[in-house]
Amino acid sequence: MSRRIALIEDDPTIRQNYTDALKRAGYDVAAFGDRPSASRSLATRLPDLAIIDVGLGADIDGGFALCRELRAASAQLPIVFLSARDSDFDVVSGLRLGADDYLTKDVSLPHLLARIAALFRRVDAGAVSPAAEDVLHRGRLALDSRRMVATWSEKPVELTVTEFWMVHSLAKHPGHVKDRDQLMRDAEMVVDDGTITSHIKRIRKKFLAVDTAFDGIDTVYGMGYRWKEG
Amino acid sequence: MTIRLRLLLVSAVLLVLPWLAAQFIARMETFLRNAQEQSIRATARAVASALSDRQALFSADVPGAADPEDEERRRIVALFAAADPTAAASLGAAYKPSEEIERFLDIMGRRSSRVWVVDTRSRVRGLSGSLREDARVGGTAYNSTGPKRLMSELLKPVVALVVSAPNVPAGDETKPVRAQIDRALIGVSSTHWRGTRDREVAILSAAQPIFVGDDIVGAAIIEETTGSIQILKESALEDLLVVTLAVVGAALTILIVFATRLTARVRKLHAEAEGAIDPQGRIRGRITASPARDEIGDLSRTMASVLGRLREYNAYLEAMAGRLSHELRTPVAVVRSSLDNLKAQSLPQDARVYLDRAGEGVERLSRLIARLSEGTRLERMLESTERERFDLAHVITGCVEGYRATYPARRFDYTPPAAPILIDGVPDAFAQLLDKLVENALDFAPPETAIRVRLAPGPGRATLAVENDGPPLPESVSANVFDSMVSLREGHLGLGLYIVRLVAEFHGGRVHATNLPDGRGVRFSVEV
Numbered sequence: 054m055s056r057r058i059a060l061i062e063d064d065p066t067i068r069q070n071y072t073d074a075l076k077r078a079g080y081d082v083a084a085f086g087d088r089p090s091a092s093r094s095l096a097t098r099l100p101d102l103a104i105i106d107v108g109l110g111a112d113i114d115g116g117f118a119l120c121r122e123l124r125a126a127s128a129q130l131p132i133v134f135l136s137a138r139d140s141d142f143d144v145v146s147g148l149r150l151g152a153d154d155y156l157t158k159d160v161s162l163p164h165l166l167a168r169i170a171a172l173f174r175r176v177d178a179g180a181v182s183p184a185a186e187d188v189l190h191r192g193r194l195a196l197d198s199r200r201m202v203a204t205w206s207e208k209p210v211e212l213t214v215t216e217f218w219m220v221h222s223l224a225k226h227p228g229h230v231k232d233r234d235q236l237m238r239d240a241e242m243v244v245d246d247g248t249i250t251s252h253i254k255r256i257r258k259k260f261l262a263v264d265t266a267f268d269g270i271d272t273v274y275g276m277g278y279r280w281k282e283g
Numbered sequence: 284m285t286i287r288l289r290l291l292l293v294s295a296v297l298l299v300l301p302w303l304a305a306q307f308i309a310r311m312e313t314f315l316r317n318a319q320e321q322s323i324r325a326t327a328r329a330v331a332s333a334l335s336d337r338q339a340l341f342s343a344d345v346p347g348a349a350d351p352e353d354e355e356r357r358r359i360v361a362l363f364a365a366a367d368p369t370a371a372a373s374l375g376a377a378y379k380p381s382e383e384i385e386r387f388l389d390i391m392g393r394r395s396s397r398v399w400v401v402d403t404r405s406r407v408r409g410l411s412g413s414l415r416e417d418a419r420v421g422g423t424a425y426n427s428t429g430p431k432r433l434m435s436e437l438l439k440p441v442v443a444l445v446v447s448a449p450n451v452p453a454g455d456e457t458k459p460v461r462a463q464i465d466r467a468l469i470g471v472s473s474t475h476w477r478g479t480r481d482r483e484v485a486i487l488s489a490a491q492p493i494f495v496g497d498d499i500v501g502a503a504i505i506e507e508t509t510g511s512i513q514i515l516k517e518s519a520l521e522d523l524l525v526v527t528l529a530v531v532g533a534a535l536t537i538l539i540v541f542a543t544r545l546t547a548r549v550r551k552l553h554a555e556a557e558g559a560i561d562p563q564g565r566i567r568g569r570i571t572a573s574p575a576r577d578e579i580g581d582l583s584r585t586m587a588s589v590l591g592r593l594r595e596y597n598a599y600l601e602a603m604a605g606r607l608s609h610e611l612r613t614p615v616a617v618v619r620s621s622l623d624n625l626k627a628q629s630l631p632q633d634a635r636v637y638l639d640r641a642g643e644g645v646e647r648l649s650r651l652i653a654r655l656s657e658g659t660r661l662e663r664m665l666e667s668t669e670r671e672r673f674d675l676a677h678v679i680t681g682c683v684e685g686y687r688a689t690y691p692a693r694r695f696d697y698t699p700p701a702a703p704i705l706i707d708g709v710p711d712a713f714a715q716l717l718d719k720l721v722e723n724a725l726d727f728a729p730p731e732t733a734i735r736v737r738l739a740p741g742p743g744r745a746t747l748a749v750e751n752d753g754p755p756l757p758e759s760v761s762a763n764v765f766d767s768m769v770s771l772r773e774g775h776l777g778l779g780l781y782i783v784r785l786v787a788e789f790h791g792g793r794v795h796a797t798n799l800p801d802g803r804g805v806r807f808s809v810e811v
Binding site: 067077137145157158159250 | 609610612613615616617619620621623624627649652653656659660663664667668677678679680681682683684685686688710711714715717718
């Protein structure tokens with residue numbers, strides 16, 4: 054049985070393009086152009102994953118409202134925001150509403166598909182016990198790249214897929230400075246330097262929420278970031 | 284020259300008013316004296332003609348007429364000269380009043396004047412009236428009440444300047460008076476002014492011969508003091524001076540208050556306008572629109588609205604980059620996703636080339652768009668980020684090392700400061716600031732030249748400067764090169780230095796772009 058993805062996007066061309074790409078990747082796609090039609094349809098049958106545009110026509114924050122509805126209906130449903138809006142404020146708002154990731158429309162289709170696959174892996178892996186080779190241990194940090202789960206001192210850290218890959222990229226070679234381009238490549242995102250900075254800031258905050266003494270990520274000004282050993 | 288000073292100068296014209304008043308009073312005095320002269324002459328003539336042709340009145344057989352004439356005459360003359368009002372008592376033997384003449388004089392006589400009738404042997408045959416009464420009347424005029432008296436005392440020196448005593452010298456004036464009597468006794472009537480011991484009063488006398496038939500039998504002399512005119516003149520002058528000085532004073536006060544208020548308002552407007560725009564032409568403050576319904580109020584309202592519109596326009600320009608990027612992102616996503624879909628199709632090899640090229644173009648486009656919104660995003664980031672205390676030297680040193688690694692072909696001159704420079708702010712934003720300054724310098728510096736990064740404490744917390752040996756900035760743009768969408772180059776959006784300014788201003792700093800002396804290059808500096 055193929056997975057069903059709900060795509061809510063107001064621009065018909067983009068909607069059609071994404072639908073085609075997702076279908077080609079073997080997913081079932083339910084595409085909607087506005088919030089009312091999406092809510093009506095999704096209330097009766099929840100999809101396996103939802104891709105939501107924040108601004109839906111005149112409804113400038115319609116995507117946020119829809120995310121809230123879907124999150125209320127299911128705590129496990131993976132939700133990805135795909136928006137032209139890339140300010141910190143929008144990203145933080147989206148993630149606070151319980152979205153699993155926030156991508157800007159710069160993302161290429163292969164990147165988008167990789168992100169979706171990763172999210173599905175995370176859902177699937179919940180049931181399976183982790184295979185040892187998929188888990189990266191760095192001191193108190195453990196990264197399970199199959200299930201996309203990060204833990205710090207055995208306590209789970211709720212990272213988005215993007216953030217997970219960034220931490221993974223840093224922690225893989227502790228002490229090595231990863232510049233912004235490398236981080237971008239590893240996290241499969243196309244964004245500018247400023248966005249990397251805010252991602253790192255959010256990652257730090259999430260670790261700090263688990264451990265107030267956390268300082269595993271070091272900023273090397275002018276070069277990038279590195280994972281501190283120990 | 285300030286407006287206040289000018290108004291004061293202009294209002295000095297008001298000082299002509301007291302002068303005009305004094306002139307007027309002088310004219311009036313002359314007129315009054317002439318009138319007095321005329322009237323005293325007329326009275327003398329009337330008295331003389333009334334006594335004329337009455338032989339009986341001047342009968343020669345007056346007892347005691349044996350006294351030597353000269354002595355008598357001298358005494359009378361002395362009396363005239365002294366203007367002694369109590370003359371009658373001291374006349375002694377020379378006073379041979381004729382009852383009839385005296386009665387007649389009492390009928391004819393005028394108040395406040397003295398009438399003498401002298402016979403050919405200079406004996407006083409009749410005396411009536413007194414000059415003293417006049418003086419007493421004048422005296423009471425001065426006895427006015429408190430403030431006015433004080434005022435007149437204060438003004439006395441001023442009045443004295445303007446009011447001249449009658450134009451006759453004081454002192455012994457016997458000759459002209461004797462001459463007057465002598466002339467009257469030979470038939471010539473005359474009038475004469477003379478001074479008295481009291482300098483403020485002059486005495487006007489008129490002499491007229493008295494005829495019986497064709498013979499002169501005596502003379503009528505009438506004296507009057509000019510005290511009344513003098514007093515009139517002085518009090519008029521005083522009143523006028525008081526009034527005009529009060530008017531001038533009040534007018535000046537009102538003018539000064541008015542000018543002060545006016546200049547205060549203009550100055551306030553000036554200060555507000557000056558403070559509203561900083562040296563880089565950015566609008567910082569506001570002008571409070573005055574509700575006053577006059578020209579200055581209009582000016583203030585116009586300036587406030589002009590400033591408001593300018594501010595809106597600036598805000599629009601600054602927000603435009605962010606909005607533009609947002610609007611462009613969707614069509615770019617359409618192209619990108621279409622290209623991605625196309626790649627998944629089976630295409631002939633030569634078509635793939637174009638597909639790749641289109642992909643590159645879209646890639647460039649989306650980088651541009653990301654850069655467009657960088658300023659907006661940075662502003663949001665700064666707003667939401669907590670400030671921390673950090674060592675600026677550490678950040679800058681790290682960044683420069685990064686540039687050396689990233690651009691191995693370029694030389695970066697940099698000496699880290701000896702001591703840490705601690706400032707409050709966002710270190711990442713500062714790294715971004717230096718990125719932009721260095722990017723800019725790299726674009727302009729000729730190959731093989733070094734980029735000089737300078738960091739030194741002071742004049743505030745620190746000054747960070749990046750110098751390159753590129754061509755100097757044109758004068759016209761050096762002030763607004765830090766504005767959004769201002770670029771000296773084709774194909775650049777002009778947002779890099781705008782980001783520098785945003786970060787600097789967030790840290791309470793200022794940015795400067797200056798040409799190095801001798802056109803050796805350009806220096807961009809940030810003071811925080």
